[in-house]
Amino acid sequence: MMRAIHSSAIISPAQMTAIDRAAAGSGLDSFALMNAAGSAVGEIALRRFPQALRFVVLCGPGNNGGDGYIAARRMRASGACVALYALGDAPAAGGDAARARSACAMAPAAFDTFVPRSGDVIVDALFGAGFSRPVCEDVAVVMRKVTAMDLPVLSVDLPSGVDGRTGAVRGESFTAARTVTFVARKPGHLLLPGRMLCGALDVIDIGIPRRLVDAHAGNLRKNTPAVWGQEAMVLNAAVHKYKRGHLAVFSGGPLSTGAARLAASAGLASGAGLVTLASPELALQANAAHLTAVMLKAIDTAEALETWLDDRRISAFVLGPAFGDVEKARGFVTLLRDRRLVLDADGITAFRDDPAVLFDQFATGPTRLVMTPHDGEFARLFADLAQDPALSKIDRAIAAARRSHAVIVFKGADTVIADPDGRALVNANAPPWLATAGSGDVLAGMIGAHLAQGMPAFEAAAAGVWRHGDAGTLAGEGMTAETLVQAIRPLHA
Structure with a gap:
């Protein structure tokens, strides 16, 4: 697994979207990038949480959810016990997230049927770094239950509920034991209160060339x-x-x-x-x-x-x-x-x-x-x-x-x-x-x-x-x- 290609860069959600588009425009296979991201999440979950009795993967309808479907498939293939839940409508047909859901070969249960239990490790793939609206009450209830039970959470990109641009909490959020993000840190990983909710942070290179990152990144860096x-x-x-x-x-x-x-x-x-x-x-x-x-x-x-x-x-x-x-x-x-x-x-x-x-x-x-x-x-x-x-x-x-x-x-x-x-x-x-x-x-x-x-x-x-x-x-x-x-x-x- 490769680490960040730009160790000090901090990239806003909008810049990350531009980088993704540039990668697709350059001929890179966007689904291959999603597969690299989801596979990294699955590998980190297996390595960092060997005590899990069950991995519960919570998938949203966007690309963050697509990463979750791939992670679920990767963990199940390793022999882990995996439960999969989907929030809202299925991903838009023809997109990478829909392809990831189809390739998962696991039928997700409805999000509102999820009941957390002791021994669970939650893989939070609900919302990505661009999330900026208030969390709906159904999701907030689950977040509070998981927090009350002190269950470990591995978040994809950022803990769901944290605004990746400002670090603000949009009503409610998970508190992650670990967060996996891709290419570079986002402002929400370093700004409060987001930083306190991310836990340990893994920044993973998923194969986007450095030249594309540099072309769209701004002048924001981590101080080193x-x-x-x-x-x-x-x-x-x-x-x-x-x-x-x-x-x-x-x-x-x-x-x-x-x-x-x-x-x-x-x-x-x-x-x-x-x-x-x-x-x-x-x-x-x-x-x-x-x-x-x-x-x-x-x-x-x-x-x-x-x-x-x-x-x-x-x-x-x-x-x-x-x-x-x-x-x-x-x-x-x-x-x-x-x-x-x-x-x-x-x-x-x-x-x-x-x-x-x-x-x-x-x-x-x-x-x-x-x-x-x-x-x-x-x-x-x-x-x-x-x-x-x-x-x-x-x-x-x-x-x-x-x-x-x-x-x-x-x-x-x-x-x-x-x-x-x-x-x-x-x-x-x-x-x-x-x-x-x-x-x-x-x-x-x-x-x-x-x-x-x-x-x-x-x-x-x-x-x-x-x-x-x-x-x-x-x-x-x-x-x-x-x-x-x-x-x-x-x-x-």
Whole structure:
């Protein structure tokens, strides 16, 4: 059995339909492709669920159901006990699904006669990745019964009920122990809540040539080091600290200094050659008491910042973690408009009343602004996008990046990184315990370090998000933001 031909690609249901059509138009036998898909499902079911007393294959009327009929035939031929149930009308005559049903040599029972029993393994071939309407009540009842009995489910393409484009649940869905999809991942495999419902994921090559996949795939990928590793700085004997980049992080007031120190420490651990904490006078003592390798600079006013900016060796900035003073933040951002900047937390909120003021300042020249909003902060700058139910998280992030002329790191367990040019990545390596106080401050500092080293903004953000997840995994459950910083591993090209 062959694995995915494009390990990082994420393909929307519409793009997958176009790939299927292109494959048929190129002379490939579409039924042979369905046979490869269904056979893979059957083989995985037999291998992964040897404890099954009975395989129950639930087939819908479309091509997903066709895969199910072929899987049923494959499992029965191996000697397994197989029960087959069909939902709705028979597949359209003359199509591949109808051919698969005819070739199955098993008469399916009506879906509404299915009664789950202990020892069943459910092969869910009801709806494919393009499913976007609410699940009907008859199917929802079966889904709830299977879940209540804790029966293993192997889903074909996506757990039925999950929208492959957005990851949303359309009323009800199966919770799969394992999902088998073909050619490449779909957005619903990585976006929440779909990702939590897929279980282990197998991505199978069914014989569609790579050239056809590349011709119809867009600019959406899973975030991996392969995307940004070539942009990472390679250290050599001639490197000195300024060549590794000088990162500046702005501190909040005397009672709000910890977040900026976390960002600064993370920047240093992530590879910046120097990190300076730009602190208000009243916070200098609090910051000095906790800093060793991170340097300290008194910056209280726009005038002081403007003078400091004459030092062009300062190569990137982080503004926002617990900064507090939104009016000062707006003034500082104006002075930083031609510099490489990570804007987080209070730095984002500072522009909630007039986001265009921020966007216009970074509208020309190379992309140099990275913003790292969570859902609430995103809605403050992009209220219309946040409220549009037709948009997926990926759609929102891409639209926001284009509007703001910034790289958007739309945070969450399914963080999306989007560039104004339309490229986007979905991150999938973050453990759930990263949802802790200070974790976002660490991420801002990590991205700032990559900007300071000269990485392009999109790659700098992507590397920061991936390394953040990697550090969280290494730090382990129970980590704090401080131990997260200590778990940051070196960045290798």
